[in-house]
Protein backbone atom coordinates (compact mmCIF):
# COMPACT_ATOMS: atom_id res chain seq x y z
CA UNK A 1 0.00 0.00 0.00
CA UNK A 2 2.77 2.38 0.96
CA UNK A 3 4.64 1.63 -2.24
CA UNK A 4 1.58 2.10 -4.40
CA UNK A 5 0.64 5.35 -2.60
CA UNK A 6 4.17 6.55 -3.14
CA UNK A 7 3.89 5.63 -6.79
CA UNK A 8 0.58 7.55 -7.03
CA UNK A 9 2.11 10.60 -5.40
CA UNK A 10 5.09 10.25 -7.60
CA UNK A 11 3.03 10.05 -10.76
CA UNK A 12 0.97 13.06 -9.70
CA UNK A 13 4.24 14.89 -9.09
CA UNK A 14 5.58 13.71 -12.43
CA UNK A 15 2.44 14.88 -14.22
CA UNK A 16 2.59 18.21 -12.41
CA UNK A 17 6.25 18.68 -13.22
CA UNK A 18 5.61 17.73 -16.83
CA UNK A 19 2.61 20.07 -16.99
CA UNK A 20 4.46 23.01 -15.41
CA UNK A 21 7.43 22.29 -17.64
CA UNK A 22 5.29 22.19 -20.75
CA UNK A 23 3.42 25.34 -19.73
CA UNK A 24 6.62 27.25 -19.14
CA UNK A 25 8.04 25.92 -22.38
CA UNK A 26 4.93 27.14 -24.20
CA UNK A 27 5.26 30.42 -22.31
CA UNK A 28 8.88 30.68 -23.32
CA UNK A 29 8.11 29.94 -26.97
CA UNK A 30 5.37 32.58 -26.84
CA UNK A 31 7.87 35.03 -25.31
CA UNK A 32 10.36 34.29 -28.10
CA UNK A 33 7.64 34.80 -30.70
CA UNK A 34 6.74 38.15 -29.16
CA UNK A 35 10.41 39.17 -29.12
CA UNK A 36 10.76 38.16 -32.75
CA UNK A 37 7.60 40.06 -33.74
CA UNK A 38 8.72 43.21 -31.94
CA UNK A 39 12.17 43.00 -33.53
CA UNK A 40 10.55 42.54 -36.94
CA UNK A 41 8.42 45.63 -36.32
CA UNK A 42 11.52 47.57 -35.30
CA UNK A 43 13.31 46.43 -38.47
CA UNK A 44 10.29 47.42 -40.61
CA UNK A 45 10.21 50.86 -39.01
CA UNK A 46 13.93 51.28 -39.65
CA UNK A 47 13.43 50.24 -43.30
CA UNK A 48 10.61 52.77 -43.72
CA UNK A 49 12.84 55.40 -42.13
CA UNK A 50 15.57 54.66 -44.65
CA UNK A 51 13.10 54.95 -47.53
CA UNK A 52 12.73 58.60 -46.57
CA UNK A 53 10.99 60.92 -48.99
CA UNK A 54 12.66 64.19 -49.90
CA UNK A 55 16.22 65.35 -50.17
CA UNK A 56 18.38 68.02 -51.71
CA UNK A 57 17.36 69.79 -54.91
CA UNK A 58 18.69 72.63 -57.00
CA UNK A 59 16.27 74.37 -59.36
CA UNK A 60 15.21 77.85 -60.46
CA UNK A 61 12.09 79.75 -59.46
CA UNK A 62 9.52 81.18 -61.86
CA UNK A 63 11.42 84.46 -61.37
CA UNK A 64 14.60 82.76 -62.60
CA UNK A 65 16.25 82.80 -59.17
CA UNK A 66 18.41 79.77 -58.32
CA UNK A 67 16.95 77.91 -55.36
CA UNK A 68 17.82 74.85 -53.30
CA UNK A 69 16.01 72.89 -50.60
CA UNK A 70 17.99 74.88 -48.00
CA UNK A 71 16.29 78.12 -49.06
CA UNK A 72 13.03 76.72 -47.71
CA UNK A 73 14.33 75.96 -44.20
CA UNK A 74 12.22 77.74 -41.61
CA UNK A 75 9.10 77.38 -43.75
CA UNK A 76 6.41 74.78 -44.11
CA UNK A 77 6.24 73.85 -47.76
CA UNK A 78 3.57 71.91 -49.59
CA UNK A 79 4.96 70.65 -52.87
CA UNK A 80 2.89 69.64 -55.88
CA UNK A 81 4.44 68.19 -59.04
CA UNK A 82 2.70 68.87 -62.36
CA UNK A 83 2.89 70.69 -65.69
CA UNK A 84 1.16 73.73 -67.13
CA UNK A 85 -0.26 71.91 -70.18
CA UNK A 86 -1.99 69.36 -67.98
CA UNK A 87 -5.59 69.16 -69.23
CA UNK A 88 -7.56 68.40 -66.08
CA UNK A 89 -5.87 66.94 -63.03
CA UNK A 90 -3.27 69.65 -62.37
CA UNK A 91 -5.88 72.46 -62.62
CA UNK A 92 -8.04 70.62 -60.06
CA UNK A 93 -5.14 69.97 -57.72
CA UNK A 94 -3.81 73.53 -58.03
CA UNK A 95 -7.25 74.91 -57.19
CA UNK A 96 -7.17 72.66 -54.14
CA UNK A 97 -3.66 73.86 -53.27
CA UNK A 98 -4.86 77.48 -53.53
CA UNK A 99 -7.80 76.73 -51.23
CA UNK A 100 -5.52 74.96 -48.71
CA UNK A 101 -3.30 78.05 -48.76
CA UNK A 102 -6.23 80.40 -48.12
CA UNK A 103 -7.49 78.20 -45.27
CA UNK A 104 -4.07 78.12 -43.62
CA UNK A 105 -3.59 81.87 -43.99
CA UNK A 106 -6.96 82.38 -42.30
CA UNK A 107 -6.30 80.09 -39.33
CA UNK A 108 -6.69 81.70 -35.91
CA UNK A 109 -3.59 80.25 -34.26
CA UNK A 110 -0.51 82.14 -35.40
CA UNK A 111 2.28 79.90 -36.62
CA UNK A 112 5.92 80.82 -36.09
CA UNK A 113 6.86 79.41 -39.51
CA UNK A 114 5.25 80.66 -42.73
CA UNK A 115 3.48 78.35 -45.15
CA UNK A 116 4.68 78.23 -48.74
CA UNK A 117 2.89 76.32 -51.53
CA UNK A 118 5.29 75.13 -54.23
CA UNK A 119 4.63 73.91 -57.77
CA UNK A 120 7.37 71.84 -59.43
CA UNK A 121 7.20 71.35 -63.19
CA UNK A 122 7.73 67.83 -64.52
CA UNK A 123 7.80 69.30 -68.06
CA UNK A 124 10.85 71.60 -68.00
CA UNK A 125 11.15 71.61 -71.83
CA UNK A 126 7.90 73.55 -72.24
CA UNK A 127 7.46 75.08 -68.79
CA UNK A 128 9.65 78.17 -68.93
CA UNK A 129 9.76 80.35 -65.80
CA UNK A 130 7.65 82.96 -67.66
CA UNK A 131 4.99 80.42 -68.63
CA UNK A 132 4.87 79.09 -65.05
CA UNK A 133 4.47 82.64 -63.70
CA UNK A 134 1.50 83.31 -65.99
CA UNK A 135 0.00 79.92 -65.25
CA UNK A 136 0.25 80.12 -61.46
CA UNK A 137 -1.23 83.65 -61.32
CA UNK A 138 -4.60 82.16 -62.23
CA UNK A 139 -4.61 80.09 -59.06
CA UNK A 140 -2.94 82.02 -56.26
CA UNK A 141 -0.60 84.96 -55.76
CA UNK A 142 1.20 82.92 -53.10
CA UNK A 143 2.54 80.05 -55.23
CA UNK A 144 6.19 79.63 -56.10
CA UNK A 145 6.90 77.66 -59.27
CA UNK A 146 10.08 75.68 -59.73
CA UNK A 147 11.70 74.28 -62.82
CA UNK A 148 15.20 73.50 -64.06
CA UNK A 149 17.04 71.29 -66.49
CA UNK A 150 15.56 67.90 -67.18
CA UNK A 151 18.27 66.30 -65.00
CA UNK A 152 17.62 68.65 -62.09
CA UNK A 153 13.89 67.95 -62.22
CA UNK A 154 14.49 64.20 -62.58
CA UNK A 155 16.84 64.29 -59.59
CA UNK A 156 14.27 65.99 -57.39
CA UNK A 157 11.51 63.64 -58.55
CA UNK A 158 13.74 60.70 -57.68
CA UNK A 159 14.22 61.98 -54.12
CA UNK A 160 10.49 62.54 -53.76
CA UNK A 161 9.57 59.26 -55.44
CA UNK A 162 7.48 61.09 -57.99
CA UNK A 163 7.01 59.11 -61.13
CA UNK A 164 6.67 61.07 -64.39
CA UNK A 165 6.83 60.05 -68.01
CA UNK A 166 6.36 61.96 -71.24
CA UNK A 167 3.66 60.51 -73.49
CA UNK A 168 3.80 60.24 -77.31
CA UNK A 169 3.77 63.50 -79.25
CA UNK A 170 0.62 64.42 -81.17
CA UNK A 171 1.94 67.16 -83.42
CA UNK A 172 3.80 69.38 -80.96
CA UNK A 173 1.58 68.41 -78.09
CA UNK A 174 2.08 65.68 -75.54
CA UNK A 175 0.96 64.93 -72.03
CA UNK A 176 3.17 64.05 -69.09
CA UNK A 177 1.89 61.21 -66.99
CA UNK A 178 2.79 62.01 -63.40
CA UNK A 179 2.14 61.04 -59.79
CA UNK A 180 -0.56 63.20 -58.18
CA UNK A 181 0.51 63.95 -54.67
CA UNK A 182 1.23 66.86 -52.34
CA UNK A 183 4.16 66.57 -49.96
CA UNK A 184 4.37 68.45 -46.69
CA UNK A 185 7.91 69.38 -45.59
CA UNK A 186 8.53 70.87 -42.15
CA UNK A 187 10.73 73.91 -41.32
CA UNK A 188 13.67 71.54 -40.69
CA UNK A 189 13.40 70.31 -44.27
CA UNK A 190 11.97 66.93 -43.27
CA UNK A 191 9.16 65.15 -45.05
CA UNK A 192 6.12 64.98 -42.76
CA UNK A 193 3.03 63.90 -44.67
CA UNK A 194 1.49 63.48 -48.13
CA UNK A 195 -1.97 64.08 -49.52
CA UNK A 196 -3.50 62.44 -52.56
CA UNK A 197 -6.53 63.28 -54.68
CA UNK A 198 -8.83 61.58 -52.15
CA UNK A 199 -8.29 64.42 -49.65
CA UNK A 200 -10.17 67.70 -50.09
CA UNK A 201 -8.79 71.15 -49.28
CA UNK A 202 -10.34 71.30 -45.80
CA UNK A 203 -8.95 67.89 -44.86
CA UNK A 204 -5.48 68.80 -46.12
CA UNK A 205 -5.49 72.18 -44.35
CA UNK A 206 -6.67 70.58 -41.11
CA UNK A 207 -3.98 67.87 -41.28
CA UNK A 208 -1.30 70.49 -41.93
CA UNK A 209 -2.50 72.62 -39.03
CA UNK A 210 -2.19 69.59 -36.73
CA UNK A 211 1.38 69.04 -37.90
CA UNK A 212 2.18 72.73 -37.38
CA UNK A 213 0.79 72.68 -33.84
CA UNK A 214 2.68 69.50 -32.95
CA UNK A 215 5.90 70.99 -34.33
CA UNK A 216 5.36 74.23 -32.40
CA UNK A 217 4.99 72.25 -29.14
CA UNK A 218 8.29 70.42 -29.75
CA UNK A 219 10.22 73.65 -30.34
Ligand code: NI
Nearest residue numbers: 082086089090
Ligand atom coordinates in the same frame (compact mmCIF):
# COMPACT_ATOMS: atom_id res chain seq x y z
NI1 NI B 1 -1.22 67.02 -64.23
